[in-house]
Amino acid sequence: xxxxxVSFDNPVFASYAxxxxxxxxxxxxxxxxxVYHRITKNVFSNPEDTCFGAKEKSVVRLDHxxxxxxxxxHLNDLENIPPFLVIGFLYxxxxxxxxxxxxxxxxxxACRLLHTACYLAGLQPWRGIFxxxxxxxxxxxxxxxxAKGSL
Amino acid sequence: xxxxxVSFDNPVFASYAxxxxxxxxxxxxxxxxxVYHRITKNVFSNPEDTCFGAKEKSVVRLDHxxxxxxxxxHLNDLENIPPFLVIGFLYxxxxxxxxxxxxxxxxxxACRLLHTACYLAGLQPWRGIFxxxxxxxxxxxxxxxxAKGSL
Amino acid sequence: xxxxxVSFDNPVFASYAxxxxxxxxxxxxxxxxxVYHRITKNVFSNPEDTCFGAKEKSVVRLDHxxxxxxxxxHLNDLENIPPFLVIGFLYxxxxxxxxxxxxxxxxxxACRLLHTACYLAGLQPWRGIFxxxxxxxxxxxxxxxxAKGSL
Numbered sequence: 001x002x003x004x005x006v007s008f009d010n011p012v013f014a015s016y017a018x019x020x021x022x023x024x025x026x027x028x029x030x031x032x033x034x035v036y037h038r039i040t041k042n043v044f045s046n047p048e049d050t051c052f053g054a055k056e057k058s059v060v061r062l063d064h065x066x067x068x069x070x071x072x073x074h075l076n077d078l079e080n081i082p083p084f085l086v087i088g089f090l091y092x093x094x095x096x097x098x099x100x101x102x103x104x105x106x107x108x109x110a111c112r113l114l115h116t117a118c119y120l121a122g123l124q125p126w127r128g129i130f131x132x133x134x135x136x137x138x139x140x141x142x143x144x145x146x147a148k149g150s151l
Numbered sequence: 152x153x154x155x156x157v158s159f160d161n162p163v164f165a166s167y168a169x170x171x172x173x174x175x176x177x178x179x180x181x182x183x184x185x186v187y188h189r190i191t192k193n194v195f196s197n198p199e200d201t202c203f204g205a206k207e208k209s210v211v212r213l214d215h216x217x218x219x220x221x222x223x224x225h226l227n228d229l230e231n232i233p234p235f236l237v238i239g240f241l242y243x244x245x246x247x248x249x250x251x252x253x254x255x256x257x258x259x260x261a262c263r264l265l266h267t268a269c270y271l272a273g274l275q276p277w278r279g280i281f282x283x284x285x286x287x288x289x290x291x292x293x294x295x296x297x298a299k300g301s302l
Numbered sequence: 303x304x305x306x307x308v309s310f311d312n313p314v315f316a317s318y319a320x321x322x323x324x325x326x327x328x329x330x331x332x333x334x335x336x337v338y339h340r341i342t343k344n345v346f347s348n349p350e351d352t353c354f355g356a357k358e359k360s361v362v363r364l365d366h367x368x369x370x371x372x373x374x375x376h377l378n379d380l381e382n383i384p385p386f387l388v389i390g391f392l393y394x395x396x397x398x399x400x401x402x403x404x405x406x407x408x409x410x411x412a413c414r415l416l417h418t419a420c421y422l423a424g425l426q427p428w429r430g431i432f433x434x435x436x437x438x439x440x441x442x443x444x445x446x447x448x449a450k451g452s453l
Contacts, residue, residue, distance in 0.1 A: 006157050006308050008395060008450050017392050018451025021444045024385040028437060031381060045374060048426040072196060078229055078380055079182060083175040085388040086236040090168050093159060124199040135179060142172045148159050149169025157308050223347060229380055230333060234326040237387040241319050244310060275350040286330060293323045299310050300320025 005093060012101045013092050019105035020085050026112060027081045030074040037067045073119045076131070077112070084108055084138045091141040094148045108137040156244060163252045164243050170256035171236050177263065178232045181225040188218045224270045227282070228263070235259055235289045242292040245299045259288040307395060314403045315394050321407035322387050328414065329383045332376040339369045375421045378433070379414070386410055386440045393443040396450045410439040 008014045038044055042053040043064040050058035062068075088105060096104075111134035118127035159165045189195055193204040194215040201209035213219075239256060247255075262285030269278035310316045340346055344355040345366040352360035364370075390407060398406075413436035420429035 006395065011452065013395075014450070014452040016451075017395070018448050018453050020388060020392060021448035021451060024389050025441065025444050025448075028382070028385055028440065031437065046371065046424065046426075048424045048429075051426055052430070069197070074381065078384075079225065080179070082229075082233040082236075082384040082388070083179055085384075086171060086233070086240075087175050089388075090171060093157065093164075093168070122197065122199045124197075124202055127199075128203070135182065138179065139176065142176050146169050146172035146176075148165070149167075149172060150162065150165040151169050220348065230376065231330070233380075233384040233387075234330055237322060237384070237391075238326050241322060244308065244315075244319070273348065273350045275348075275353055278350075279354070286333065289330065290327065293327050297320050297323035297327075299316070300318075300323060301313065301316040302320050 011098050015102045015105055016088050016092050019109050020088060023081050023084060023109055027077045030077060034070045037070055041066060043067055080134060087138055087142045087145060090145040094144050104137055104141055108134055162249050166253045166256055167239050167243050170260050171239060174232050174235060174260055178228045181228060185221045188221055192217060194218055231285060238289055238293045238296060241296040245295050255288055255292055259285055313400050317404045317407055318390050318394050321411050322390060325383050325386060325411055329379045332379060336372045339372055343368060345369055382436060389440055389444045389447060392447045396446050406439055406443055410436055
């Protein structure tokens with residue numbers, strides 16, 4: 001069938017899938033940044049985890065600033081990326097123009113990557129600008145999904 | 152094709168999409184409530200964020216009761232809304248009756264909105280009742296999805 | 303249509319749906335473990351919640367080790383299971399061989415269950431091994447999804 005919507009033959013779906021995959025990988029990658037800081041700073045959240053750090057210097061500590069910054073960033077991803085993954089898919093079903101959809105997906109991923117860079121570097125108000133731009137992209141798609149749905 | 156399931160032509164899918172969009176917007180809206188409390192109370196989680204608060208009164212503080220209440224509520228959304236979004240979609244594919252499906256979606260969204268109101272107002276045991284009712288709605292759909300799937 | 307992909311008639315989709323449902327139920331079940339510890343240990347995160355605990359012994363406390371361990375485990379689920387739910391679905395659309403897909407889903411769920419057991423028992427490095435194996439399973443699917451999509 002030429003007009004199948006949920007298929008890699010549909011350019012809008014193929015774009016969605018690529019950006020959804022990359023956004024998921026970016027979110028899961030935050031774990032590795034946390035692990036890197038835990039091991040290099042020797043701070044862990046469970047007593048049994050101290051086996052991964054330097055002997056005698058590894059401690060259980062829940063307030064190391066570098067680790068907690070990455071964890072807040074990761075939590076911010078959890079608040080924003082899963083809704084994008086689902087709304088982005090439902091948006092494909094509203095049959096948007098291919099270009100408009102592609103730029104929604106690109107804008108979202110670019111905002112999240114720039115938000116991440118600004119969070120790690122401590123740059124405000126840029127972090128806030130990229131955060132709200134990413135949120136606005138998802139909201140724009142969500143409004144169109146709700147408008148086409150039935151309550 | 153008249154019987155396409157994943158399409159806004161299918162009333163069950165159209166209902167799911169509308170409630171999924173609203174539930175996502177509700178979850179993302181929690182961010183704005185957090186921002187509102189941070190700015191009006193002048194408490195922030197990163198040193199660079201204090202530029203958004205009143206001069207000389209803005210502090211980095213991770214234990215302000217109003218802010219932390221909203222953040223616990225937001226975390227509770229993250230624990231419940233993403234599974235609903237995915238399970239609700241898979242439930243569409245089990246081809247439930249249109250009415251039964253619609254009431255599952257309505258019950259879930261109503262429970263989450265009432266849970267939010269009760270959390271912000273500090274009302275127990277109502278908050279617990281709406282929490283478990285929302286969880287039961289998702290579980291009811293999940294059981295039907297697993298029963299129709301193959302392990 | 304014999305070749306419909308997003309349908310319980312497609313064995314890959316039927317497997318995905320079953321494992322996605324089980325993974326969601328496992329994640330939502332963590333709430334019940336938290337509630338169990340809160341009530342048996344009489345520690346709560348909101349003043350109004352103390353009505354559920356033993357009189358005069360119930361306190362608001364955010365650092366009880368048993369409760370916080372379950373909450374860290376739950377957060378780890380939130381970081382890993384929602385991406386699996388979405389990526390696992392997009393992977394179905396790449397039309398993988400039925401066996402390969404089934405083992406991806408089985409491996410992921412098994413890793414998360416073993417990770418949970420090891421977290422509750424405080425077993426390292428086993429918890430780390432199961433954590434990274436689960437992450438690798440999702441990444442393997444995500445790479446195939448991105449490769450088939452278009453940027």
